[in-house]
Amino acid sequence: MHHDINNANILYDDANGFNLIDFDDATILPKGKKLDALQTEEIRKKVNSAIEKFIKYINGELTLRDVL
Numbered sequence: 001m002h003h004d005i006n007n008a009n010i011l012y013d014d015a016n017g018f019n020l021i022d023f024d025d026a027t028i029l030p031k032g033k034k035l036d037a038l039q040t041e042e043i044r045k046k047v048n049s050a051i052e053k054f055i056k057y058i059n060g061e062l063t064l065r066d067v068l
Helices: 037-058
Strands: 010-013 017-020
Antiparallel strands (some): 010 017
């Protein structure tokens, strides 16, 4: 489970879409173990927030300083 989701740790390219990087602050789950619903929702909210900020930056609504 990634514990440091922010725009500096999300890469995007046309070929691969969005990818998380920088797993130095992460919990590696045992093989076969899945995140529970609360953990999944927590990650979903963080990723959505980061992507929303990124889109606002692309549209000129935020500066790079605001995003990072």
